[in-house]
Amino acid sequence: MTITEDREAQAPDAPAGEVGKARRRKEDQRLITGRTRWTDNIQLPGMLHLAMVRSPFAHATISSIDAAEAKGAPGVIGVFTGEDLKDIQGVNITAWPVSPDQKTPDHLPVAVSHVAHAGEIVAVVVARSAAEARDAAELVDVDYDELPAVLDLKEAAKDEVLAHPDLGTNKSATWQLDSAGQGSGGDVDEAIAKARDGGIVIEREYRQQRLIPAFMEPRSTVVDPTGEQVTMWSATQIPHVLRFCIAATTGLPESKIRVIAPDVGGGFGGKLQTTPEEFATLAVARKLGKPCKFTETRSETMVSGHHGRDQWQKLTLSAEKDGTVTGLKVELMADLGAYAAIVGGGVPVLGAWMFNSIYKFGAYQFNTTNYYTNKTWVDAYRGAGRPEATYAIERLMDELAVEVGVDPLEIREKNWIKHEEFPFTTVAGMTYDSGNYEAATAKARELFGYDELRAEQKRRRESNDPVQLGLGVSTFTEMCGLAPSRILGALSYGAGGWESASIRMLATGTVEVVTGTSPHGQGHETAWSQIVADRLGVPFENVEVLHGDTQIAPKGMDSYGSRSLVVGGEAVLRAADKVIEKAKPIAAHLLEASVDDVEFKAGTFGVKGTDKGVTISEVALATWTGHNLPDGTEPSIDADATFDPDNFSFPHGTHLCAMEVDTETGATKMRKYVCVDDIGTIINPLIVEGQVHGGLVQGIAQALWEGAEYDDQGTLVTGSFVDYTLPTAADTISFVTDHTTSPSTYNTLGTKGVGEAGTIASTPAVVNAIVDAVRHLGVNDIVMPCTPERVWKAIQAGAAVTTEGERDAAPHFDEGAPNQDPASGASEGSDQ
Amino acid sequence: MTRINVTVDGVRYSDEVEPRTLLVQYLREGLGKTGTVVGCDTSNCGACTVHLDGTSVKSCNVLAVQADGHEVTTIEGLATDGELHPVQRAFHETHALQCGYCTPGMIMQACDLLKENADPSEQEIREGLEGNLCRCTGYHNIVKAVQQAAKDLSSQAVGS
Ligand code: FES
Numbered sequence: 007m008t009i010t011e012d013r014e015a016q017a018p019d020a021p022a023g024e025v026g027k028a029r030r031r032k033e034d035q036r037l038i039t040g041r042t043r044w045t046d047n048i049q050l051p052g053m054l055h056l057a058m059v060r061s062p063f064a065h066a067t068i069s070s071i072d073a074a075e076a077k078g079a080p081g082v083i084g085v086f087t088g089e090d091l092k093d094i095q096g097v098n099i100t101a102w103p104v105s106p107d108q109k110t111p112d113h114l115p116v117a118v119s120h121v122a123h124a125g126e127i128v129a130v131v132v133a134r135s136a137a138e139a140r141d142a143a144e145l146v147d148v149d150y151d152e153l154p155a156v157l158d159l160k161e162a163a164k165d166e167v168l169a170h171p172d173l174g175t176n177k178s179a180t181w182q183l184d185s186a187g188q189g190s191g192g193d194v195d196e197a198i199a200k201a202r203d204g205g206i207v208i209e210r211e212y213r214q215q216r217l218i219p220a221f222m223e224p225r226s227t228v229v230d231p232t233g234e235q236v237t238m239w240s241a242t243q244i245p246h247v248l249r250f251c252i253a254a255t256t257g258l259p260e261s262k263i264r265v266i267a268p269d270v271g272g273g274f275g276g277k278l279q280t281t282p283e284e285f286a287t288l289a290v291a292r293k294l295g296k297p298c299k300f301t302e303t304r305s306e307t308m309v310s311g312h313h314g315r316d317q318w319q320k321l322t323l324s325a326e327k328d329g330t331v332t333g334l335k336v337e338l339m340a341d342l343g344a345y346a347a348i349v350g351g352g353v354p355v356l357g358a359w360m361f362n363s364i365y366k367f368g369a370y371q372f373n374t375t376n377y378y379t380n381k382t383w384v385d386a387y388r389g390a391g392r393p394e395a396t397y398a399i400e401r402l403m404d405e406l407a408v409e410v411g412v413d414p415l416e417i418r419e420k421n422w423i424k425h426e427e428f429p430f431t432t433v434a435g436m437t438y439d440s441g442n443y444e445a446a447t448a449k450a451r452e453l454f455g456y457d458e459l460r461a462e463q464k465r466r467r468e469s470n471d472p473v474q475l476g477l478g479v480s481t482f483t484e485m486c487g488l489a490p491s492r493i494l495g496a497l498s499y500g501a502g503g504w505e506s507a508s509i510r511m512l513a514t515g516t517v518e519v520v521t522g523t524s525p526h527g528q529g530h531e532t533a534w535s536q537i538v539a540d541r542l543g544v545p546f547e548n549v550e551v552l553h554g555d556t557q558i559a560p561k562g563m564d565s566y567g568s569r570s571l572v573v574g575g576e577a578v579l580r581a582a583d584k585v586i587e588k589a590k591p592i593a594a595h596l597l598e599a600s601v602d603d604v605e606f607k608a609g610t611f612g613v614k615g616t617d618k619g620v621t622i623s624e625v626a627l628a629t630w631t632g633h634n635l636p637d638g639t640e641p642s643i644d645a646d647a648t649f650d651p652d653n654f655s656f657p658h659g660t661h662l663c664a665m666e667v668d669t670e671t672g673a674t675k676m677r678k679y680v681c682v683d684d685i686g687t688i689i690n691p692l693i694v695e696g697q698v699h700g701g702l703v704q705g706i707a708q709a710l711w712e713g714a715e716y717d718d719q720g721t722l723v724t725g726s727f728v729d730y731t732l733p734t735a736a737d738t739i740s741f742v743t744d745h746t747t748s749p750s751t752y753n754t755l756g757t758k759g760v761g762e763a764g765t766i767a768s769t770p771a772v773v774n775a776i777v778d779a780v781r782h783l784g785v786n787d788i789v790m791p792c793t794p795e796r797v798w799k800a801i802q803a804g805a806a807v808t809t810e811g812e813r814d815a816a817p818h819f820d821e822g823a824p825n826q827d828p829a830s831g832a833s834e835g836s837d838q
Numbered sequence: 839m840t841r842i843n844v845t846v847d848g849v850r851y852s853d854e855v856e857p858r859t860l861l862v863q864y865l866r867e868g869l870g871k872t873g874t875v876v877g878c879d880t881s882n883c884g885a886c887t888v889h890l891d892g893t894s895v896k897s898c899n900v901l902a903v904q905a906d907g908h909e910v911t912t913i914e915g916l917a918t919d920g921e922l923h924p925v926q927r928a929f930h931e932t933h934a935l936q937c938g939y940c941t942p943g944m945i946m947q948a949c950d951l952l953k954e955n956a957d958p959s960e961q962e963i964r965e966g967l968e969g970n971l972c973r974c975t976g977y978h979n980i981v982k983a984v985q986q987a988a989k990d991l992s993s994q995a996v997g998s
């Protein structure tokens with residue numbers, strides 16, 4: 007039973023090579039027939055099952071743990087507390103202390119003396135079945151002394167209640183990028199001061215609510231300690247990073263650890279983590295000398311897997327009277343939750359180069375202050391720092407357009423980098439190599455029917471239609487391809503950003519490609535095969551891509567930050583080129599020609615001016631036999647390559663969204679969504695489109711539906727799929743996606759990365775559309791998620807304001823009194 | 839323990855199960871039918887969807903004992919005689935899956951939907967899949983897959 011490709015839709019203008027072809031995925035066959043290898047499927051002889059005892063309190067000291075009853079329960083093998091595992095359990099580390107004086111609380115996988123958020127593990131029960139382990143976990147009697155918990159980010163900043171009393175403050179670190187200081191632009195305070203006198207100053211405070219990544223496969227870990235190496239299977243995006251962290255903190259030598267990420271069911275950053283559960287499972291398996299498995303329930307994922315976003319953004323934009331932007335000052339407060347996670351304090355910092363986006367600001371300053379609270383830790387979630395930045399700037403550009411009295415597309419065009427200005431060094435100090443914002447916008451505008459929709463909006467407004475129409479714009483850019491190692495080093499990140507690949511030319515003509523990336527839905531097996539098939543001139547079907555096992559792919563930096571293709575794909579390509587290089591003298595020898603006369607084309611080494619030739623597969627076979635090689639030649643044409651990029655890549659795009667808003671009920675409905683993305687060269691348009699669609703819905707979900715909410719005890723009230731409202735098929739629409747192409751100049755293929763684009767761009771497009779629909783009713787902001795209730799309340803509050811002047815932004819920020827629109831329910835949750 | 843007799847993907851099984859065992863647990867742990875997966879603990883995600891006597895059910899919401907005397911079809915039993923089911927094919931051809939975790943449930947639900955309504959509109963497809971969550975695809979291509987499968991199934995019916 008195999009998939010036949012007979013109906014593969016090949017457009018008449020389909021590319022001759024593999025790159026650019028809408029190949030159906032190699033991965034699918036197993037996934038559509040249920041022949042999958044999820045971590046939770048793994049059963050080993052004598053395997054034991056773990057259940058976690060978790061703290062119900064947000065902040066408490068542990069006074070005693072009585073496990074006697076649990077130990078006597080049916081099937082139970084043992085109960086382990088943090089104290090029991092203390093010597094070998096390791097620690098969950100952060101890779102990115104953003105400042106030398108960052109305060110970082112120790113994060114033990116199983117808490118020993120205290121807990122800092124609800125859901126933290128305090129004991130591990132081991133039993134012969136998962137059900138028995140879970141039953142017995144209920145019997146573990148933990149005595150806590152509850153401590154006051156700090157839950158709200160702004161409260162945390164006051165340092166009145168401390169998330170970690172021993173740190174003496176909730177403040178983790180501050181980090182600044184200043185264009186005047188680093189010489190990439192002017193002084194932002196001067197620019198703002200100047201604008202206050204005759205120019206335009208826009209001051210806003212926006213909220214980035216807390217989100218939950220909600221990958222569909224709950225996390226699971228199996229550890230087999232019985233071999234010479236300890237083997238860990240885990241539902242992770244980062245098997246290589248995990249192996250490093252285990253070695254760095256548990257005392258196990260790195261060479262004794264094998265980590266495997268088998269089939270992994272989504273991640274979106276949510277599995278870019280080394281988790282307490284992984285470390286606890288490893289520790290217990292080592293203690294017992296038996297294979298152990300832990301698979302979390304969804305409710306556990308919600309409280310224990312890291313969350314995303316969670317920022318307050320204070321923003322000041324200055325412009326000249328005509329709308330030419332001059333300065334942008336960003337002051338963030340970021341909630342890290344209870345601990346600094348693996349990227350941790352670095353997530354808000356990743357936004358530092360992106361708030362200025364595609365616009366030519368003369369002066370810029372970015373500041374973030376990161377705080378701890380007694381809530382679930384926060385880390386990378388699709389976009390990590392960049393969606394937050396894009397939201398802020400794209401909302402502000404709409405506000406500026408209103409202030410100047412022009413169309414939001416016009417104000418953007420006035421200020422963006424023109425296509426002939428590339429390469430362009432931004433006020434944040436990044437050099438954008440390529441892009442064409444005009445082209446993407448023109449195409450999007452046309453596909454959207456922008457002018458017709460504007461006309462409809464006008465009609466509805468004039469006729470006082472209870473259902474108003476709003477158009478939202480987002481002309482975003484992002485930085486992809488994490489990351490040049492030197493830049494990471496300069497930012498005190500704990501690792502490099504290179505990627506590695508190997509190509510093994512097998513004797514029988516097939517090719518093994520080993521990649522250090524670790525896909526979990528992105529289709530690397532297909533895309534990498536296309537790249538290699540083109541480069542080596544071998545059939546697509548003959549290429550096998552191997553990944554996700556530190557024994558098979560010993561070197562890698564894994565998959566996140568839209569890096570896999572841009573960095574990992576380039577490593578694959580370079581390895582292929584090395585194979586050709588190594589094969590060439592052997593081919594020349596076989597052809598009895600001089601190396602200089604041999605050229606490689608479409609899989610064959612030919613002698614110039616003759617029809618003599620030998621295929622690369624023939625060379626591979628000849629190399630394998632080794633019978634007839636040039637003197638002194640190593641009998642191998644296999645090759646490795648490790649690629650470290652010189653710069654990031656900068657995909658961009660224009661997203662346009664039309665929302666209908668029922669002004670009587672606050673209900674919103676998406677009418678149309680068009681996006682034109684420029685992601686450089688496309689390897690597989692089908693995969694790219696899929697990435698865009700999925701990204702869009704995640705971004706739209708932030709705008710409309712999702713938000714992690716805590717009660718005042720620190721209990722996550724959106725703790726299951728009943729309360730955390732993920733979008734369904736019935737909530738969403740079909741999208742119009744298209745592309746323009748300006749290839750990246752930093753890699754051979756010209757690729758830029760697409761994994762996060764949809765999520766980064768769509769959130770502000772949706773909110774801009776809603777605000778646009780009701781702005782004439784006095785609304786200039788609605789806190790996300792824009793639920794019907796919030797929209798309705800905003801309309802009510804806006805309607806109560808009678809004069810234009812009263813709605814204007816205050817000229818200065820007052821401490822403690824954010825100058826948001828009164829309609830927006832400035833303190834989060836106040837309208838819940 | 840209770841004895842149950844169930845036919846799963848065409849094979850008859852007779853097993854002792856704990857009364858509290860969920861059908862999905864029995865399939866995965868008892869029979870090794872790991873193609874069917876669990877995505878939540880509140881019956882919201884639909885990842886565990888199988889057919890019970892030809893109708894889709896969330897197998898995390900059914901006890902194994904309730905399947906006693908009945909016939910279960912999982913994603914592993916959907917293809918027949920080495921031929922993919924048209925819905926499976928359509929998912930592949932329209933790229934309606936990425937990580938593939940929701941896919942078994944999504945496909946089983948789509949089959950049920952098309953059995954009830956051979957020519958669904960986009961809205962009917964979307965509503966018919968409302969109980970199945972996918973975090974990867976944004977549903978766009980899943981809807982396309984069901985539309986394509988509907989066409990294929992109807993031309994198959996005409997053809998036979
Ligand atoms: S596992 Fe989520 S509905 Fe059954």
Ligand code: FES
Pocket residue numbers: 222271272527934935936937938939940941971972973974975
């Ligand atoms: S394909 Fe990943 S959840 Fe649907």
